Amino acid sequence: xxxxxxxxxxxxxxxxxxxxxxTVMPDDVFNELKRRLETEKNPxxxxxxxxxxxxxxxxxxxxxxxxxDTGIVSFFVKLGDDFPIRSKLKEIxxxxxxxxxxEVPLRPNAVDLLKGNTKTxxxxxxxxxxxxxxxxxxxxxxxxxxxxxxxxxNVSKLFMLPPGVGWxxxxxxxxxxxxxxxxxxxxxxxxGVGIGGGEDMAMIIGKRALLRKIGERHPESFIANxxxxxxxxxxxxxxxxxxxxxxxxxIDVHIEISARHPASLPVGIVMSCWxxxxxxxxIDKEGNFQISD
Amino acid sequence: MPKEYYLKTPLSExxxxxxxxxxxxxxxxxxxxxxxxxxxxxxxKYERGEKLPINFGEVAVYHCGPVIKKIDDKWxxxxxxxxxxxxxxxxxxxxxxxxxxxMIIGKGGMGSKTTAACKEVGAIYAAFTGGxxxxxxxxxxxVKTVYWLEELGMPEALWVFEVENxxxxxxxxxxxxxxxFEDVSKKVRERRNIAYKMAGVD
Numbered sequence: 001x002x003x004x005x006x007x008x009x010x011x012x013x014x015x016x017x018x019x020x021x022x023t024v025m026p027d028d029v030f031n032e033l034k035r036r037l038e039t040e041k042n043p044x045x046x047x048x049x050x051x052x053x054x055x056x057x058x059x060x061x062x063x064x065x066x067x068x069d070t071g072i073v074s075f076f077v078k079l080g081d082d083f084p085i086r087s088k089l090k091e092i093x094x095x096x097x098x099x100x101x102x103e104v105p106l107r108p109n110a111v112d113l114l115k116g117n118t119k120t121x122x123x124x125x126x127x128x129x130x131x132x133x134x135x136x137x138x139x140x141x142x143x144x145x146x147x148x149x150x151x152x153x154n155v156s157k158l159f160m161l162p163p164g165v166g167w168x169x170x171x172x173x174x175x176x177x178x179x180x181x182x183x184x185x186x187x188x189x190x191x192g193v194g195i196g197g198g199e200d201m202a203m204i205i206g207k208r209a210l211l212r213k214i215g216e217r218h219p220e221s222f223i224a225n226x227x228x229x230x231x232x233x234x235x236x237x238x239x240x241x242x243x244x245x246x247x248x249x250x251i252d253v254h255i256e257i258s259a260r261h262p263a264s265l266p267v268g269i270v271m272s273c274w275x276x277x278x279x280x281x282x283i284d285k286e287g288n289f290q291i292s293d
Numbered sequence: 294m295p296k297e298y299y300l301k302t303p304l305s306e307x308x309x310x311x312x313x314x315x316x317x318x319x320x321x322x323x324x325x326x327x328x329x330x331x332x333x334x335x336x337x338k339y340e341r342g343e344k345l346p347i348n349f350g351e352v353a354v355y356h357c358g359p360v361i362k363k364i365d366d367k368w369x370x371x372x373x374x375x376x377x378x379x380x381x382x383x384x385x386x387x388x389x390x391x392x393x394x395x396m397i398i399g400k401g402g403m404g405s406k407t408t409a410a411c412k413e414v415g416a417i418y419a420a421f422t423g424g425x426x427x428x429x430x431x432x433x434x435x436v437k438t439v440y441w442l443e444e445l446g447m448p449e450a451l452w453v454f455e456v457e458n459x460x461x462x463x464x465x466x467x468x469x470x471x472x473x474f475e476d477v478s479k480k481v482r483e484r485r486n487i488a489y490k491m492a493g494v495d
Contacts, residue, residue: 043295047317047461051422058427067424068360068372105371107360107448117446151377151401151423171492179485182478184377184401186423233492237481242423243401244463245477275424 001287006085007092013281013289014096014143018073019104021145021279022065025056026293028214029190029276032251036188045240045247052241052274067275069149070106073097073121073129076146076208082139084285089141090131097121097129109150132204143281144211152189152273155181158203161265170195170267171230177269178234178250183243186273189250190214191234194268196258202268209254210272218255227253299458303351304395306415312464314473318419319460323437324398325349326357326452328376330445332384339391346440347451349392355421356381356399357429358448361436368436370454374426375400378418386410402465402474411466418466420474421459432459 033056037049059066075093079086098120100106108119110128118124136142157180159173174193181189194206217224231253241247251274260266283289295315300308302322312318325347327335338345359373378385378399385397386406395416397407400423411417421429435455442450465473489495 044315044317044463047463048422051425051428051461055422055425055428058431062427064427064430065360065372066427068358068374068426069376069424070360105360105362107358107372108446119446149424154377168494172489172494175485175488175492175494179481182401182481183474184379186400229492233488236488236491237484239477239481242420242463243474243477244420244465245473245480273424 001285003084006285006287007088009287009289010085010089010092010141010283011096011099013283013291014093014145015100015103017143017145017279017281017291018096018100018106019063020291021277022070022104022106022147023059023063024279025059025066026276026278028293030056032214033274036248036251040247042246044244048241048244049247065104065106066277067149067273068107069151070104070109071147071149072109073106074131074146075129076132076144078134078136078142080136080138080140082285083141085141093129093131094122139285141283144278145281146207146211146278148277149186149273149275152185152271155185156203156271157269158199159267159269160199161267163260163263163265165265167226170265171226171233173267174230174253174269175233175237177271178239179237181271182239185271186275187239187243187250188241188248188274190272190276191250191253192270192272193253193255194258194270195255195266196260197266198261198264199266201258202266203270204268205256205258206268206270209256210270210276211278212254214252223255223257227255302353304353306395309395309417310415310468312417312467313469314464314467314471316464317460318462318464319458320353320396320462321457321459322455323352324355324454324456324459325352326355326359326450326454328356328358328449329380330449331441331451332381332388334441336384336387336391347453349388349394352394353396353398354388354394356397359452361447361452368439370430370433370436372426373429373433373454374424375421375429377401378403382407389414389416398462402472405472405475408466408470408472408475411468412470415468417464417468419462420465421462429459432456
């Protein structure tokens, strides 16, 4: 496999990954929403859960985006030490974004502050699509695509708490964030909470926490219990499906923790709407690729 | 128990006065998309005495930035779910009063100014399931035309859709001064302490 062949396979697989991410819901999220519909009794909540489930099925059938807001494109990249293409990846990912915008199509969401919508989902200043890089052993390239709408991003929050408030202060921050989000971010929510690091890291690990499967708990039992405790508490608020006051407010809470500065306790709360979309593309150096949830 | 209604545009004042919050509506007829910029420009043009391309009193206004593809000179709606309506709270009361729009469709609810305008004029605000873009697209039978596409771009333009049984639309502001989202958010604020207690927060 020569380098230019591999480049074009990466481009093709990322376009396909962006298409799958926008049009096919991850199984775990879809199954959970179906389960909630089966057990829901209230007619208003049922009408909304039914619309959601029908919409997901139609999106698969018609190969169209589940939600029209396919987000600002971002990639979580794990680059193997022995994968042959490295610095050129950024350019390839930008090109794939532009192609997917036309072909899927994705909504053109990259708005330059001075020049307006670029119409390609690629920004003019080298930042968008945003890419998170991680160097890992091995010879494969792994790329997570996470289309996330503006509605739920607008209700995400960062709290820089005084460390003295402790776990109670953290839990209060999560509950307050959900109350403020209310109906605005398309509940039922999946809530990613990143605790620790600096102001930027808390948000990033909070977003990464959304990639964990529904129902999968943090390996530390203390954190796992807090996830369940918070899930129960926010559902007690009664925001409900689409904020109509009935049915589930949130379907899961995922917490990630990291070391913090002695003077800081950052809590990044990344809210996802019900349409939590992501796909993983894994490419080996022979150009074989796989796309999964 | 909420009632189900099948309505058709143009809507009369009586059509909307009969609805109560919590009712479910399926709408047929003409729906026009308008977001922040379109509201602002429509009102500015009206104030300057300029002619508008649409009679907003005869259609339902939909807070939506759709994805639309042009295939051989024909527009195809790819996705058309609602956008968050609170941003339009800045303009909507004026819009309803001037244009006598009977039905506003969006998601996430609207505030007290819109609620008052709905009561005064005889209009409602209904919520379409947020994110259910394909379900919405499926109920859009035809793109009749589009205005202000060049100036505003795809998500902000005025797209004129012919729809059939567009819904479920939940009436969340009725023409009698009720606002379901405000009731829910009041209840949620009251339940804040219960949630704190459950999570062990004093």
